[in-house]
Amino acid sequence: MPARFEGRTAIVTGGVSGIGAGVARRLAAEGAKLSLWDMDAAKLAAADAAHTVALDIADPDAVQKAAAEAARALGKIDILIASAGITGPNHPTWDYPVAAWDRVIDVNLKGVFYSNRAVVPFMQANGYGRIVNIASIAGKEGNPMASAYSASKGGVIALTKSLGKELAATEIRVNCVTPAAVRTPIFEQMTQQQIDWMLSKIPIARFGEIDEIASLILWLASEEASFSTGAVFDISGGRATY
Numbered sequence: 001m002p003a004r005f006e007g008r009t010a011i012v013t014g015g016v017s018g019i020g021a022g023v024a025r026r027l028a029a030e031g032a033k034l035s036l037w038d039m040d041a042a043k044l045a046a047a048d049a050a051h052t053v054a055l056d057i058a059d060p061d062a063v064q065k066a067a068a069e070a071a072r073a074l075g076k077i078d079i080l081i082a083s084a085g086i087t088g089p090n091h092p093t094w095d096y097p098v099a100a101w102d103r104v105i106d107v108n109l110k111g112v113f114y115s116n117r118a119v120v121p122f123m124q125a126n127g128y129g130r131i132v133n134i135a136s137i138a139g140k141e142g143n144p145m146a147s148a149y150s151a152s153k154g155g156v157i158a159l160t161k162s163l164g165k166e167l168a169a170t171e172i173r174v175n176c177v178t179p180a181a182v183r184t185p186i187f188e189q190m191t192q193q194q195i196d197w198m199l200s201k202i203p204i205a206r207f208g209e210i211d212e213i214a215s216l217i218l219w220l221a222s223e224e225a226s227f228s229t230g231a232v233f234d235i236s237g238g239r240a241t242y
Contacts, residue, residue: 003031004222009074011035011067013057013115014084016043018184019134022210023081023217024049030218035070037084037115050074057084057111058103067118077122079221082112083134085152087189090145101148108152109159116163120172129172130221133160137180137236145194153178157232164230173229175220180236182208203238 010027014020015036028034028048035051038044044052051073053066071077088104091097112133123129138146139153157176164174181187181198199207216235219225234240 003029004218005079006031008078009033009035009070009076010079010081010221011037011070011077011115011119012081012083013037013111015049015052015081016040016047018083019179019182019210019213019217020081020083022214023083026211026214026218027079027081027221032079033074035066035074037066039084056107057115058106060110060114063111063114064118067115067122071122076126077119078126078128078130080115080119080129080131081134081217081221082115082131082156084111084115085134087146088148089189090191090194092145093147096147104148105152105155108149109155112156113159116159116174120163120167123172124170127171129167129170130225131160131163131172131174132217132220133174133176134217135160135176135178135232137178137234137239140178140232140234140240143194143198145197160232161230168229173220173225175225175228175231175233177213177216177220177233177235178240179208179213180239182210182213184210201239202236206237208235208237 010032012024015024016038034049036049037053041054055062085108135156136153138150139157142150160176
């Protein structure tokens with residue numbers, strides 16, 4: 001039986017850490033040729049990938065250049081997994097530092113927009129594409145003390161819905177996933193109080209595992225996900241209420 005992604009190419013942003021790294025590993029194991037984008041140049045240098053780019057996903061010119069380079073290196077762009085993100089600090093909204101708010105929006109929302117925008121023309125030229133944006137349950141429910149993160153992920157959900165509708169008449173599918181908390185290096189950016197609060201909201205009473213999230217993402221990135229676009233898939237241990 002052929003590998004599910006044999007002959008397919010994929011860009012994974014945030015591809016050497018957390019969910020992005022888990023997805024990249026699974027894609028490669030199933031035959032995909034990878035372009036990994038991340039800020040961590042050292043980890044990228046050690047990565048087993050056909051193409052890597054060290055960049056700030058919040059830089060639109062760098063993202064546009066990276067997409068063109070990936071298309072040349074891989075021969076085409078079939079899949080984008082937009083996983084790069086940060087949490088930002090934990091503050092009540094009225095005390096949230098403006099510079100920190102801007103940085104979270106720049107990375108988590110604008111970065112997803114820039115990467116989606118950059119790859120669509122290549123997918124249109126191929127007549128095929130799968131885009132999976134990584135949002136968060138916080139984007140649906142709003143986490144206290146994390147208004148910037150919640151707002152940015154809510155924006156990713158809306159962006160996914162808009163782009164999915166715009167491309168619905170093509171063979172390009174655009175979906176997003178909204179995980180509850182998964183223990184990744186991003187936890188290092190949070191207070192223990194915030195981590196404990198997130199765990200208390202998950203009825204299954206544990207954090208998600210990277211491979212559990214990756215399994216859903218890989219289905220959405222596959223040819224099998226042909227009748228879903230502009231959709232939001234919860235994987236939240238029972239936390240989601242709508």
